[in-house]
Amino acid sequence: MKLLHGGDYFPEQWLTRPETIEEDFKYFKEANINTVTVGMFAWSILEPEENHFDFTWLDQVFDKAEENGMKVILGTPSGARPNWLASKYPDVLRVNERLEQNRFGGRHNHCFTSVNYRERVRIVNEKLAERYGHRENLLMWHLSNEYSGECHCDQCQSAFRLWMQNKYGTLEAVNQAYWNTFWSHTYSDWSHIHSPNQLGEMAVHALNLDWRRFVTDQTIDFYLHEKAAINKYSTDRPVTTNFMADTEHLIPFQALDYSKFGKIVDIITWDCYPAWHNDWETEADLALKVGFINDLYRGLKEMPFLIMESSPSFVNWHDINRPKRPGMHKLASTQLLAHGSDSVLYFQMRASKGSSEKFHGSVIGHVPPERNRVYQEVASLGERMSQLDGLVGSMKQSDVAIYYDWENDWAIKDIQGFSKTNMNYHHTLHDHYRPFWRQDVNVDVITKNNDFDGYKLLVMPMMYLHSRDLLAKVQAYVEAGGTVVYTYMSGMANETDLVYDGGTIPGLEDMLGIVISETDVYYPSQRNQVKFQDASYEVHDYATVFETTSAETLAIYGSDFYQGQAAISVNHYGKGQAYFMGARTSDDFLSKFYGELLDQLTIVGNSVAKSSDSVSVQTREDSEGTRYYFVMNFSDQVQTVEVPQGLVDVSTDLPVEATLALKGFEAMVLTSK
Numbered sequence: 001m002k003l004l005h006g007g008d009y010f011p012e013q014w015l016t017r018p019e020t021i022e023e024d025f026k027y028f029k030e031a032n033i034n035t036v037t038v039g040m041f042a043w044s045i046l047e048p049e050e051n052h053f054d055f056t057w058l059d060q061v062f063d064k065a066e067e068n069g070m071k072v073i074l075g076t077p078s079g080a081r082p083n084w085l086a087s088k089y090p091d092v093l094r095v096n097e098r099l100e101q102n103r104f105g106g107r108h109n110h111c112f113t114s115v116n117y118r119e120r121v122r123i124v125n126e127k128l129a130e131r132y133g134h135r136e137n138l139l140m141w142h143l144s145n146e147y148s149g150e151c152h153c154d155q156c157q158s159a160f161r162l163w164m165q166n167k168y169g170t171l172e173a174v175n176q177a178y179w180n181t182f183w184s185h186t187y188s189d190w191s192h193i194h195s196p197n198q199l200g201e202m203a204v205h206a207l208n209l210d211w212r213r214f215v216t217d218q219t220i221d222f223y224l225h226e227k228a229a230i231n232k233y234s235t236d237r238p239v240t241t242n243f244m245a246d247t248e249h250l251i252p253f254q255a256l257d258y259s260k261f262g263k264i265v266d267i268i269t270w271d272c273y274p275a276w277h278n279d280w281e282t283e284a285d286l287a288l289k290v291g292f293i294n295d296l297y298r299g300l301k302e303m304p305f306l307i308m309e310s311s312p313s314f315v316n317w318h319d320i321n322r323p324k325r326p327g328m329h330k331l332a333s334t335q336l337l338a339h340g341s342d343s344v345l346y347f348q349m350r351a352s353k354g355s356s357e358k359f360h361g362s363v364i365g366h367v368p369p370e371r372n373r374v375y376q377e378v379a380s381l382g383e384r385m386s387q388l389d390g391l392v393g394s395m396k397q398s399d400v401a402i403y404y405d406w407e408n409d410w411a412i413k414d415i416q417g418f419s420k421t422n423m424n425y426h427h428t429l430h431d432h433y434r435p436f437w438r439q440d441v442n443v444d445v446i447t448k449n450n451d452f453d454g455y456k457l458l459v460m461p462m463m464y465l466h467s468r469d470l471l472a473k474v475q476a477y478v479e480a481g482g483t484v485v486y487t488y489m490s491g492m493a494n495e496t497d498l499v500y501d502g503g504t505i506p507g508l509e510d511m512l513g514i515v516i517s518e519t520d521v522y523y524p525s526q527r528n529q530v531k532f533q534d535a536s537y538e539v540h541d542y543a544t545v546f547e548t549t550s551a552e553t554l555a556i557y558g559s560d561f562y563q564g565q566a567a568i569s570v571n572h573y574g575k576g577q578a579y580f581m582g583a584r585t586s587d588d589f590l591s592k593f594y595g596e597l598l599d600q601l602t603i604v605g606n607s608v609a610k611s612s613d614s615v616s617v618q619t620r621e622d623s624e625g626t627r628y629y630f631v632m633n634f635s636d637q638v639q640t641v642e643v644p645q646g647l648v649d650v651s652t653d654l655p656v657e658a659t660l661a662l663k664g665f666e667a668m669v670l671t672s673k
């Protein structure tokens, strides 16, 4: 097995220039490209008229790839429909949040419920599967592209009502779950239920949550519909679709619950586009976010994933699209491998000449490869990747888990109260990830699907929306000897965002050995302190006022009406321990706190020492116990790092000294073999 190197390729844009396609394959080979992903936006070429198909060009792509020893990932074209289809079947077009029907245009502009759309997709997918399902170099199916968005048409409204009926059975149950007597919102007929929309209702929190759940389910249903068409002729190749992150800040994609979707796909693949070299954070700070999200997406199936798209240099959709500095491409791509990817695939293999993506980074750009720095850097990465076949299938081993939940994220966004401007769930997750990152401790970011057993430490930041099932799982984990950390803003609401009697989910306070009385919030410039051991640390945004029952107080508040009361506590529960961090603190406290916890739990990092926090060392391990060390310098200065003795540099096959000096933006891969 090889690491995949290649990506999205659109030869259909070059059919009048066959010599260009010839040339492309020559350059691919030179750059150690072994995979192309094709077909995603080719519907108007594949089916220029209804039921008239033309596969000649795609046959040739499969042949060319085969001649060059390359694999093909075949996309289905549902991400963008042809003009003829939208004019003949206008209901395939989406109805937006203002309840207006879109015109033909853009892409991803389709209804997931539309009977006509599903039928046209079925037909074209079956044709593709029948023709290519058994090609030897077909590696996998890539359904559609970046499923996203929602539709508010009548067909979708009916489907939503049906979904509600299945979930709740009766309108009384819905009214209860939604607290609908508030503002006289009681439903007395199923037809009263509408999707949240800008002309009507957007503030019934449970409705918003259920709509997001429905959109996730409907998208999965569409995916399964596409898959069934493929499976009619092709059942022995993996099927997947490419996931996303939101914005250049790499926040988990918000529109769909990937912890649910992830269970359905055969392998997680996703599109990673960090804004390297921006002017609001250092490369190291951004690298932390890249690490976090890859650790999350790896956890969705607890297996290596694929980077389906990344840019060889810059994108075209950030506000400012800065090229990667020399060396950054190899470093950034090595980081993706370090966190569990078995590929570095790109958008795009050749830049288009026209329309909106002509200035997006590409392996082959407008400037010829011979004098194109980006192409040279891709080729140099290709060489590194060709030395890393042993990595395929290996996993990260982590003692620490940080818990993330999509539904909690949606609910937190809706909270009207506390400090709306400072809710900062994602920042908080990163804040709790940072101390481990700095100490080069592997972390799994997990969701409700993952087992907790096996982790020495489980961190649950801001779990506002908290189900009873989740609590039972955490209790079992702690009882058996696990260590959990809860924070402020936890356990307040149930799955339909109703506040629990007493203000906190029954059982949580008991496990934590505390009783919570209120949550204080601060204006941005206001501060409190926690006094922990001999030092004082700043508190901002949130402070939970609570008393200990069976817990031991570890830190107290420095001021305000709860001065001297517990701020941080720990309770022995079963064979384990449950920490409560009542206040939002800064980095200094979190580093100190988690540093001590790591020592106490005997969790060790991948490095022994290093000259700067901008160096990251991550590891993967194969089934035979061979460990790969990815040593990465995210600063532009030379940095030194001490790694365990006896490691070998993969690129030279020679042993390295325990203390390494890395050039600016340099990345090395070492192995324990």
Ligand code: GLA
Residues within 6 Å of the ligand: 145, 146, 271, 273, 309, 315, 316, 317, 347, 357, 360
């Ligand atoms: C997404 C899409 C691609 C392309 C890239 C550009 O990831 O899937 O088709 O538009 O963005 O970055």
Ligand code: ZN
Residues within 6 Å of the ligand: 094, 095, 111, 112, 113, 114, 151, 152, 153, 154, 155, 156
């Ligand atoms: Zn619709």
